[in-house]
Amino acid sequence: MSIVTKPSRNQQPSTSFLNSGVPEKRLLKGTLGLGFILMAFLVVMPPVFTILGGYQSPLPIWLREVRVWARGGLEDGFVASNGPKDKLLGGLLPAGFHEGTCLSRYQSASYRKASPHLLSHYLSRRLRKYEALHRRCGPNTALYNKTIEQLKNRHNNGTAGCNYVVWIPFSGLGNRMLTLASAFLYALLTNRVLLIHPDASMRDLFCEPFPHTSWLLPSDFPMKGFPKFSRTNPRCYGKMLRRKASANSSDDAAAQRPPATVYLYLFHDYDDFDMHFFCEDDQQFLRKIPWLVIESDNYFAPSLFSIPSYEEELSRLFPKRDTVFHHLGRYLFHPTNTVWDMITRYYQAYLAKAKERVGIQIRIFNRGSPFMHMLDQILACSLRENLLPDVNLKEPIVSTTNKVVSKAVLVTCLHSEVYEKMKTMYYEHPAVTGEIVGVYQPSHEEVQQTKEETHNKKAWAEIYLLSLTDVLVTSAWSTFGYVAQGLGGLKPWILIRSENMTMPDPPCRRALSMDPCFHNPPTCSCNGKRDVDKVLVSYVRHCEDLSSGLKLVHEA
Template sequence: MDIFQMERSGSSTFVLIGEVAKDNGTGEVAENVTTPSESEDKHPSGTESMVVDKLLGGLLATGFDEESCISRYQATSYRKTSPHKPSAYLVSKLRKYEDLHKRCGPNTESYKRALKKLSSSHINGTTDCNYIVWTPSNGLGNRIISMASSFLYAVLTNRVLLVDHGTDMAGIFCEPFPNTSWLLPMDFPLTNQFYSLQPGNAHSYGHLLKINNMNISTVSQPPSFLHIYLAYNYDKHDKLFFQDQNQGFLQKVPWLILKSDQYFVPYLFLIPSFQQELGKLFPDKETVFHHLVRYLFHPSNQAWGLITRFYRAYLASADQKIGLQVRVFDRKASPVNVVLEQILGCIKKEKLLPQVDEQKPIASPSKNQTLRAITIASLYPEYYERIKSMYWMKPTVNGDVIGVYQPSHEEVQHFGNNIHNMKAWAEISILSLSDILVTSSWSTFGYVAQGLGGLKPWILYVPAGNQPTDQPCPRGMSMEPCFHFPPDYHRVSNTRQRLDTGSLVPHVRQCEDASKGIKLFNAKQL
């Protein structure tokens, strides 16, 4: 597979941090809105007047056992209050989905009846509940953005989302829906087919179209299940999933088994039958992922312990928190010294950190001294070492104190490892607590952090070659992730022509960091 599809994970540094700060991170937060007391758990920034909206404007439901997932209602006290409120329609729709999931989820009578349909090759009539089963592909960042996409598709099509977390994602996230589970039961009868989910699979929707000469109307009876393959290497037949005229047929299929590593939400906004509903759900198109990721993904208590121990040890006393995520997909093509020059050029050009004073060995005393903490997330230690050394060896020109921290540096990405995924999730969450965020182009790891934090990042372009670029890290126009590999061609007079999404809807445009990708923007700000 392409190297840029891979995402990173963490390492053992968190164990040392746990030795430094052994607080278990178990603060209690009162119902809905609370003014935190002097407890460090309740207002880590130490701001007495901070008011915490623990339900995120109604995005989150009540009815959970709070001790089973401390982060669900506590995480908001570690971040600045988001100015982006969910629409009343989205809040209502989520409550209705939760009722559906409770009625149709694992081990319910409706679920058991739906399972029996899988033994039939075709379906006659309708079913009580329809399902979309998400299966994992590639790294944690890819998995999170594709799960969020699958959930939105489930909401739009009145399906129940079940996820196969396997062993390498076990215990990383809390359950997102009250009084039920989104985890696919281990005895699901089609599990043995998940590994064969590839382009051209005999049970795939693309293959069904192919053998019926691209005319789905010739299929007399829908099958009991179909594979939907939407990963980066999907073929032209798989891409026909996004055609509006095919959605009616898919509605008749009780079980869709989906594999994707993409944030395919932007293309849902191009499907006419979904557009009105999406417009009501998300009046501000730039906030789709921000709301989805904060609704669905809450660190488990184990992951939350990693996050809060790091925060209290290194970030809690900082006046400003900067997150820098450096993802290098090819170390040979992007040498360390060139990437470092690009990072330092970014810091200088965008004035993200003060410059060092080359003339003075010690900073002049200042009453208004600012403490800035920069967290560096990277597989490699060299960027951290260089920046840490720069601010240790010389004072800053304005007297600010700079703390530089890196939770881990694994050197290589580990797949299929639960502990590494746990630490990767912790690092994503730590980055999301930043006031200023710099992410690497093409990185889904960074996409998740910016979505959680509600941040428009500065996008670090990692140079491929021996020279840094003139624009090292321009500011992103949107906090939405990029759909890297959309179906971007259509036939006009027997020629292949790029699809101009901006001519269809104003809020779907080309990504800043991927020329063939598309993403959602707030059209009013373009």
């Protein structure tokens, strides 16, 4: 996951106002100067106008707006978005970046509607606090080097002052983005610095999210065998507990001198010992470990809400519980200039002029499934929910020259059969509503190539394009679709899986929330003290597409 630090020769920064490269201090001084002049004008002139012609001064209303603006948020503790031109997304994103190095960070506000899901003022402050921590403790800083020396000597004397979460990538791009967001949330809750171990398949995908200091783990990281961990590694927390029988026994790991590093195995096949990561007593022990290494294929953020010591902080960060990935995903994941060019060129060519954009994300887990079955289910869902119009098979298409596309349908799939059939249907026959429907598919790679950089760039571009749609239909269990819905703040219609190739009734179901599903939540009872289903019933539900999974919902 190499990060763009300067524009390439073929990708010069835009000369528009947003990317003109004017120093921020000069802009700030000019803005403040104009502000003082305007304030003086509004204070002095209303009395003059009142004397001359009975003009009613707007000053009290204007001063109220200034007070709200100065506080950086609304009366209820949320930060207001100033519309689609609010390039800092209501205080979510930090200032301080050279905009030409990552055009998407601030240009994205021009491509998507302003989010209706307001950011809590507390989350904005915590992100700024985290950025200061990252700058102080990030790679190659004095404090980082001090903790590295402890790691080399396998000592944990707790005096370095900085603690870390190291994320190791695994599985496909959707899984990686979900687990990375979960790891960052855990870093926020525990005042740790998030560092990621990049691999070749993730080069040139994401811009650096934190100002001043990289989130990439340096190549000279000294841990032996890194990153080839497994659940059998002596540093694996589950193995430590299996060896000690319990982290709460008289001779448990907490009673020993804490190690300098612990590996957390949070995969779909983890056992009760690995699941103890989500228990309060175990978290108390893990706070003593300066280096935690996380590897997972799960969006485990929902189960962090089950840990008592984090509940209050999480409720302040996310008063609307289902906005966790929406806010953190938009904060962390910005396409590099290379990927952003792919996104913007395709969007302008096929989607920009449409009155409505419909995203259809198809994941076929069983390659032997007939494509016509999937197409029939998509059409049944789309017609039932009035997402797409039916066609008149008895009439030929009338020339659509110079007619504006009413609905642009963006299809993403590894295969092209469903797209070809749907495109032909709307190309050869008119819609019964008279609408012009265009169907588009950016790529069809046939097979998932997780380790290929070019494949991941296309996947990231398509996820982002799906997140720019107005309406979204997704496949059950697909993390690709989860990321798109979270970034876009969309509650999709989820295509219900059918094992026997019969049409499900209903063919699709509206998602309860935009937050992704945690496919494999912990089932251990934390020594009988806690049951996640009972404790979190008010804002956690079982997933629409996987009954054993859990997801965060807005507590109405």
